[in-house]
Amino acid sequence: MDPLTTFIDENRARFVDELSAWVRIPSISSDSRRAADVRASAEHLADHLRSFEPSRVEIWPTAGHPAVFAEWSEAPEGAPTLLVYGHHDVQPVDPLGAWTSPPFEPQVRDNRLWGRGVVDDKGQVYIHAKAIESYRRTGTPLPIRLKMIVEGEEEVGSPNLDALMQDHADALSTDFVCVSDTAMFGRGLPSLCVGLRGLAYLEAFVEGPALDLHSGSFGGGVLNPVLELARMLAALHDSQGRVAVPGFYDDVVALTPGERRALQELPFDEAEWLKSTGAPRTWGEAGYSTLERIWARPTLDCCGMAGGFQGEGAKTIIPARASAKIACRLVPNQEPDDIVRKVTEHLTRIARPGVRLRVKSHSGGRPYLSPTDHPIYEVAKRAFSRAFGKPTIFIREGGSIPFVRTIADATGKPCLLMGFGQPDENSHAPNEWLDLDNYHLGIKSAAYLYDEIGRMTSGSEGESG
Amino acid sequence: MDPLTTFIDENRARFVDELSAWVRIPSISSDSRRAADVRASAEHLADHLRSFEPSRVEIWPTAGHPAVFAEWSEAPEGAPTLLVYGHHDVQPVDPLGAWTSPPFEPQVRDNRLWGRGVVDDKGQVYIHAKAIESYRRTGTPLPIRLKMIVEGEEEVGSPNLDALMQDHADALSTDFVCVSDTAMFGRGLPSLCVGLRGLAYLEAFVEGPALDLHSGSFGGGVLNPVLELARMLAALHDSQGRVAVPGFYDDVVALTPGERRALQELPFDEAEWLKSTGAPRTWGEAGYSTLERIWARPTLDCCGMAGGFQGEGAKTIIPARASAKIACRLVPNQEPDDIVRKVTEHLTRIARPGVRLRVKSHSGGRPYLSPTDHPIYEVAKRAFSRAFGKPTIFIREGGSIPFVRTIADATGKPCLLMGFGQPDENSHAPNEWLDLDNYHLGIKSAAYLYDEIGRMTSGSEGESG
Numbered sequence: 001m002d003p004l005t006t007f008i009d010e011n012r013a014r015f016v017d018e019l020s021a022w023v024r025i026p027s028i029s030s031d032s033r034r035a036a037d038v039r040a041s042a043e044h045l046a047d048h049l050r051s052f053e054p055s056r057v058e059i060w061p062t063a064g065h066p067a068v069f070a071e072w073s074e075a076p077e078g079a080p081t082l083l084v085y086g087h088h089d090v091q092p093v094d095p096l097g098a099w100t101s102p103p104f105e106p107q108v109r110d111n112r113l114w115g116r117g118v119v120d121d122k123g124q125v126y127i128h129a130k131a132i133e134s135y136r137r138t139g140t141p142l143p144i145r146l147k148m149i150v151e152g153e154e155e156v157g158s159p160n161l162d163a164l165m166q167d168h169a170d171a172l173s174t175d176f177v178c179v180s181d182t183a184m185f186g187r188g189l190p191s192l193c194v195g196l197r198g199l200a201y202l203e204a205f206v207e208g209p210a211l212d213l214h215s216g217s218f219g220g221g222v223l224n225p226v227l228e229l230a231r232m233l234a235a236l237h238d239s240q241g242r243v244a245v246p247g248f249y250d251d252v253v254a255l256t257p258g259e260r261r262a263l264q265e266l267p268f269d270e271a272e273w274l275k276s277t278g279a280p281r282t283w284g285e286a287g288y289s290t291l292e293r294i295w296a297r298p299t300l301d302c303c304g305m306a307g308g309f310q311g312e313g314a315k316t317i318i319p320a321r322a323s324a325k326i327a328c329r330l331v332p333n334q335e336p337d338d339i340v341r342k343v344t345e346h347l348t349r350i351a352r353p354g355v356r357l358r359v360k361s362h363s364g365g366r367p368y369l370s371p372t373d374h375p376i377y378e379v380a381k382r383a384f385s386r387a388f389g390k391p392t393i394f395i396r397e398g399g400s401i402p403f404v405r406t407i408a409d410a411t412g413k414p415c416l417l418m419g420f421g422q423p424d425e426n427s428h429a430p431n432e433w434l435d436l437d438n439y440h441l442g443i444k445s446a447a448y449l450y451d452e453i454g455r456m457t458s459g460s461e462g463e464s465g
Numbered sequence: 466m467d468p469l470t471t472f473i474d475e476n477r478a479r480f481v482d483e484l485s486a487w488v489r490i491p492s493i494s495s496d497s498r499r500a501a502d503v504r505a506s507a508e509h510l511a512d513h514l515r516s517f518e519p520s521r522v523e524i525w526p527t528a529g530h531p532a533v534f535a536e537w538s539e540a541p542e543g544a545p546t547l548l549v550y551g552h553h554d555v556q557p558v559d560p561l562g563a564w565t566s567p568p569f570e571p572q573v574r575d576n577r578l579w580g581r582g583v584v585d586d587k588g589q590v591y592i593h594a595k596a597i598e599s600y601r602r603t604g605t606p607l608p609i610r611l612k613m614i615v616e617g618e619e620e621v622g623s624p625n626l627d628a629l630m631q632d633h634a635d636a637l638s639t640d641f642v643c644v645s646d647t648a649m650f651g652r653g654l655p656s657l658c659v660g661l662r663g664l665a666y667l668e669a670f671v672e673g674p675a676l677d678l679h680s681g682s683f684g685g686g687v688l689n690p691v692l693e694l695a696r697m698l699a700a701l702h703d704s705q706g707r708v709a710v711p712g713f714y715d716d717v718v719a720l721t722p723g724e725r726r727a728l729q730e731l732p733f734d735e736a737e738w739l740k741s742t743g744a745p746r747t748w749g750e751a752g753y754s755t756l757e758r759i760w761a762r763p764t765l766d767c768c769g770m771a772g773g774f775q776g777e778g779a780k781t782i783i784p785a786r787a788s789a790k791i792a793c794r795l796v797p798n799q800e801p802d803d804i805v806r807k808v809t810e811h812l813t814r815i816a817r818p819g820v821r822l823r824v825k826s827h828s829g830g831r832p833y834l835s836p837t838d839h840p841i842y843e844v845a846k847r848a849f850s851r852a853f854g855k856p857t858i859f860i861r862e863g864g865s866i867p868f869v870r871t872i873a874d875a876t877g878k879p880c881l882l883m884g885f886g887q888p889d890e891n892s893h894a895p896n897e898w899l900d901l902d903n904y905h906l907g908i909k910s911a912a913y914l915y916d917e918i919g920r921m922t923s924g925s926e927g928e929s930g
Contacts, residue, residue, distance in 0.1 A: 197681060201779045210743020214893075215766045216662060216864025219794045220758035221738070223748035226767040226789075227698055234699035237692065273686070278675020278785075283688035283819035293685035301680045302691040303782050308769030309790060314666045314827040316792050316864075317768050320743075324691075325774060327781050329684045354748035362779040399681025399781075 003138040004447050008130070012440050016113060018048070019126045019439070020106040022088075023115045029065050029089035029156045038065040038152050041088045045150060046070070049129060052136045060168065062160035065089060065152030069171060072132065072146040080453055081145040083174035085407055086125035086181060087154035090117035091428050098430035111436050118434035120427035124180035124420055125150050127439065131446035143454020147174060151403075154181070157363065158403040165410035176376050176453065177407055180442070182419030183427075185395045186267065188437065190384035190445070192377065193417035195295060195396035196404055198330035198367035200339035204229065204347055205323045205358040212308070212317040219318060223354025226307035229322040235350050236300055236326075236343075240286040243300045243328075245346045251333045253369075255296050263291050266393060276424070295396035299329045300343070329398060336364030365402035374414045375456065383452040384418065387444035418445070468603040469912050473595070477905050481578060483513070484591045484904070485571040487553075488580045494530050494554035494621045503530040503617050506553045510615060511535070514594060517601045525633065527625035530554060530617030534636060537597065537611040545918055546610040548639035550872055551590035551646060552619035555582035556893050563895035576901045583899035585892035589645035589885055590615050592904065596911035608919025612639060616868075619646070622828065623868040630875035641841050641918065642872055645907070647884030648892075650860045651732065653902065655849035655910070657842065658882035660760060660861035661869055663795035663832035665804035666768075669694065669812055670788045670823040677773065677782040684783060688819025691772035694787040700815050701765055701791075701808075705751040708765045708793075710811045716798045718834075720761050728756050731858060741889070760861035764794045765808070794863060801829030830867030839879045840921065848917040849883065852909035883910065 008015075027041035028034040042059050049070045050057050057070040068088065093103040093116050101107040106115030113123070128148060135142050149172060151161055165172060185191040208225040209218075238244045255263075268291050274282055284293040293299070307322025309315035328339050344359045351357040370377065372394065381392040397417075408415045420442035426432045473480075492506035493499040507524050514535045515522050522535040533553065558568040558581050566572040571580035578588070593613060600607050614637060616626055630637060650656040673690040674683075703709045720728075733756050739747055749758040758764070772787025774780040793804050809824045816822040835842065837859065846857040862882075873880045885907035891897045 197684075199681070199781065201781070203779075208744045213742055214864060215764075215768055215792050216664070216794055217862070218742060218759060219662075219766050219792070219863055220749045220762055220764040221747055221755050222742050222744040223746075224766050226770045227702065230695040230698035230767070230770070230789075231702075233692055233695035237696075277678055277683060277687050279673045279687040279819065280821060281688075281819055282686055283817070284685045290686050294683060297685055299680075299685040301684050301689050301783055302695070302773065303680055303780055304773030304775050304784065305691045305695070305787065306771055306775040308767065310769050310771040314668075314790065314792070315768055316664065316666070318766055319769065322770065324695075325779065327680050327684070327779070329681055352748075354744065354746055356745060397682070398684055398686075399679060 004134050004140055005444060007134045007138045008440070008443050008447065015126070015130045015443065016108065016436060016439065019118070019123055020113065022122050022126065023106045023117050024104055026104045027089050027117070027152065028092050029153050030092055035065065038089055042066045042068050042152055045088055045125070049148070052133050060164060062153065062164060064160050067149060067151040067164055069168065070148045071171070072142050075142055075145045079144050080175040080456060081147060081173070082450065082453055083147045083149065083172060083177045083411065084128045085177060085179045086128065086148070086150045087121045087152065088125060088150050089152045089155050090122070091120065091155050093430070095430060100431055108436070112433040113436060113439070114431060114433045116432055118432055119421045119425045120432065121154065121181045123434040123439055124442070127180060127420055127442040128446050130443045131450065134443065134447055135450070142450060144450050146450065147172065154403060158406065161403050161406050165406065172411065174411055174413055177411055177413055177415040178449065179404055179407070179415060179417050180419055181401070182397060182417050183421035183423050183425060184419060184438070185393060187422060188388060188390065190388040190390055190392040191395045192380055192384065192392060193397050193419060194370035194372050194394045196368040196401050197398050198334065198336055199364040199400040200328040200330060200336040201326070201362040201364050202340050202343060203323060203325050203360045203362065204232070205321065205360070206351065207321045207356045207358070208354065209318060209320045212320050215316040215318050222318065223352060224318050225355050226319050226322040228352060228355045229305070229307065229324055232347055232350055233302055233324055241284050242286070243298065245300070245342050247342050248298065248339065251335070252298060253332045255292060259296070260292065262394065263289065263295070266291065266395070294398040296331055298331050298334055301327050303327050329400070330367045332367050332369045334367065336366060340364070365400045366405045368405045368408060370417070371414050376414050376416065379452045379456060380416050380418060380449060383448035384445050386448045387441045418449070469599050469605055470909060472599045472603045473905070473908050473912065480591070480595045480908065481573065481901060481904065484583070484588055485578065487587050487591070488571045488582050489569055491569045492554050492582070492617065493557055494618050495557055500530065503554055507531045507533050507617055510553055510590070514613070517598050525629060527618065527629060529625050532614060532616040532629055534633065535613045536636070537607050540607055540610045544609050545640040545921060546612060546638070547915065547918055548612045548614065548637060548642045548876065549593045550642060550644045550868070551593070551613070551615045552586045552617065553590060553615050554617045554620050555587070556585065556620050558895070560895060565896055573901070577898040578901060578904070579896060579898045581897055583897055584886045584890045585897065586619065586646045588899040588904055589907070592645060592885055592907040593911050595908045596915065599908065599912055600915070607915060609915050611915065612637065619868060623871065626868050626871050630871065637876065639876055639878055641878055642876055642880040643914065644869055644872070644880060644882050645884055646866070647862060647882050648886035648888050648890065649884060649903070650858060652887060653853060653855065655853040655855055655857040656860045657845055657849065657857060658862050658884060659835035659837050659859045661833040661866050662863050663799060663801055664829040664865040665793040665795060665801040666791070666827040666829050667805050667808060668788060668790050668825045668827065669697070670786065670825070671816065672786045672821045672823070673819065674783060674785045677785050680781040680783050687783065688817060689783050690820050691784050691787040693817060693820045694770070694772065694789055697812055697815050698767055698789060706749050707751070708763065710765070710807050712807050713763065713804065716800070717763060718797045720757060724761070725757065727859065728754065728760070731756065731860070759863040761796055763796050763799055766792050768792050794865070795832045797832050797834045799832060801831060805829070830865045831870045833870045833873060836879050841879050841881065844917045844921060845881050845883060845914060848913035849910050851913045852906045883914070
């Protein structure tokens with residue numbers, strides 16, 4: 001047993017206690033009354049990292065909540081640099097009554113740590129912190145240069161991350177990026193996420209009469225905005241579940257036969273997945289499997305629609321207006337602006353002159369696909385499997401993580417999405433939990449990752465960015 | 466000048482004052498905290514009618530709010546009976562801040578009386594009360610037997626009117642019915658409403674996932690309930706604006722060429738009508754004029770639709786459910802139950818198995834068409850024109866007045882819809898008003914109507930029901 005592994009095993013309980021101490025700070029970034037707590041959370045982390053003798057640790061202010069930066073730079077000349085990204089802010093906790101134990105009083109039950117932020121993302125930040133600690137306390141030289149950027153605004157869309165990356169481009173220069181903020185495909189199944197979908201989001205407003213009209217006195221005289229919007233929404237898909245917006249698929253990079261085979265080989269239990277949704281059956285674009293559709297094909301969904309009377313019982317009106325929120329999930333090489341434009345043009349084309357259409361675009365994000373032919377992915381697989389004792393699989397995520405694209409674009413370097421959560425960990429819901437085996441093996445995975453990257457010998461892989 | 470006319474002219478101001486006194490009682494039937502006020506309103510009316518020496522005046526309790534019944538029966542043997550229907554309950558007043566003067570502190574401004582219930586329907590009930598008073602105070606013998614039923618639950622759908630009509634079938638027996646609770650076609654334009662549309666109302670609930678799903682992680686995997694409901698709503702009309710529900714038009718009695726010509730000859734200003742709606746243009750079933758569509762053709766409207774996120778900004782979910790309220794306006798001989806069944810069957814047929822559909826039926830009402838070939842309509846035209854000095858026109862109303870059908874069915878007798886409101890009188894909105902010329906000429910119209918009915922000579926018209 002190497003000293004690193006032994007240290008991590010021997011300190012398993014303490015590592016949980018120390019994470020719990022951090023989780024007690026309610027760093028809810030979306031709640032302006034919690035600004036002092038988010039700052040306290042940054043300071044708590046900086047203090048903690050400081051005890052592992054970094055070359056540099058700083059709190060970086062932003063226009064919003066502060067980020068923490070730390071660096072360990074005594075690796076031998078020519079050693080590669082790894083930038084670890086995480087965030088120290090957390091989701092809101094409503095509805096509070098649904099929590100079994102209070103969100104900011106972390107508890108261990110059933111080999112899980114329960115509390116807000118335990119897995120998203122404080123636990124995953126501490127996985128790296130504890131891996132670094134293990135190197136320091138055992139006197140093991142860090143084989144690579146390590147940098148950590150832990151922002152405080154991920155849960156509100158990272159509005160200042162772009163500026164941070166630009167303002168601190170030198171400090172953040174790296175060879176590789178590791179983001180630990182995602183979930184594994186299944187229990188104890190080491191998984192590297194190699195693809196994220198992007199997002200284009202828009203809202204359509206359809207207006208007819210100036211005010212709600214009596215549906216008796218006026219019914220049959222004017223176009224009903226709710227029915228017209230319904231007709232327009234219905235015209236966004238064809239009968240095969242394909243998006244019917246002209247040009248929608250123009251820039252989609254098709255799945256290769258190899259990628260389709262790899263997806264097919266994953267241990268995906270469709271019946272179990274369907275059960276988790278509660279829907280009567282799966283549904284989607286003809287010609288693709290469920291995993292292909294949710295990970296690697298673009299979609300168009302309506303996230304909300306409203307118009308007219310929504311109370312109890314019967315009110316007889318022709319509503320003055322109706323609106324719908326439309327979210328498209330994008331895959332490479334679709335661009336959010338282009339998709340918003342195409343959907344808007346389509347809606348404009350099909351709206352009839354009995355109503356007025358207005359479209360508002362919300363912020364979106366570009367899709368991300370890892371350059372999996374780069375050797376870093378094999379290196380990461382090796383480290384992950386060494387800790388978990390199982391082969392590491394490539395997965396994708398249907399959701400969007402806009403900051404991944406921000407970081408990947410800003411650094412221009414391969415990005416590892418090496419997450420230690422579980423799909424059912426309630427990361428944005430009440431009763432968030434962290435599997436303590438994942439936490440423990442995650443710390444080992446991180447330690448082994450630094451080790452394996454240090455062993456990379458080829459010059460092209462190791463040159464400093 | 467006959468004594469009746471003179472008396473009505475001389476008491477014009479007092480008649481307004483006395484109406485104002487009644488309007489002060491806030492008889493809002495939908496507000497359970499106003500139950501005592503609705504009762505006080507009934508008592509106020511009964512007391513007032515009592516001063517005109519009826520043969521009988523009674524407050525009839527119901528399972529809800531009480532009705533007032535009065536009768537003047539000293540007409541000569543064989544004289545026809547007229548039953549006048551009205552209601553003494555009023556609409557709610559929200560939003561209170563939108564009223565220029567308080568709803569229950571009636572004010573005269575611009576030759577209008579402003580206040581809740583001034584036209585709907587207290588003013589129209591007093592039109593008959595004051596016509597009767599004029600006969601009594603001038604010593605003019607009432608040429609017909611007169612009955613009044615003034616219910617207290619019209620604004621909540623007349624839930625106990627059926628039972629009242631059955632329990633008091635003898636008291637309410639009549640030859641003709643006069644309902645004064647509608648509006649005239651235009652300012653000072655005497656109008657008899659000869660057709661009302663019916664109503665079939667249902668609510669469709671479409672359910673998919675058990676809870677809202679993350680549109681990234683799950684998008685493409687399951688059918689979106691909002692989009693599916695939109696698709697189903699879109700399938701309720703064809704491209705020509707016709708209702709696409711199989712069998713929807715089966716029982717529709719087509720307009721005769723004569724009826725179409727009469728509608729065409731009405732002084733209908735379509736541009737003005739459109740302006741009153743605020744909609745960009747008129748729209749509806751191909752092949753029919755706007756007046757035909759809103760009065761004499763059946764329609765299907767969506768009165769409200771809701772599903773998913775409706776707040777500010779972007780939330781990325783696949784909603785668990787969506788619902789829509791659907792109102793069909795019916796014309797003879799469509800039946801509400803039959804139409805609810807047909808729409809339900811159509812929705813059931815087109816809903817895809819990725820969602821679960823549930824349909825709830827709300828209470829509706831049957832359409833009504835007056836037997837305008839009956840001589841009572843010529844009699845009423847004559848009386849109305851005598852008061853207003855203009856030819857009386859036949860109009861229809863696109864809305865539904867379920868109690869008209871209840872009364873028409875219960876009595877089996879022709880029903881006159883002789884209303885004295887104006888189309889823009891805000892009867893269900895803030896700032897309800899009554900045109901004081903209409904009130905004054907309305908009292909004359911009612912007095913002349915009793916007179917003209919008394920002159921009807923044919924036995925078939927005069928036999929007691």
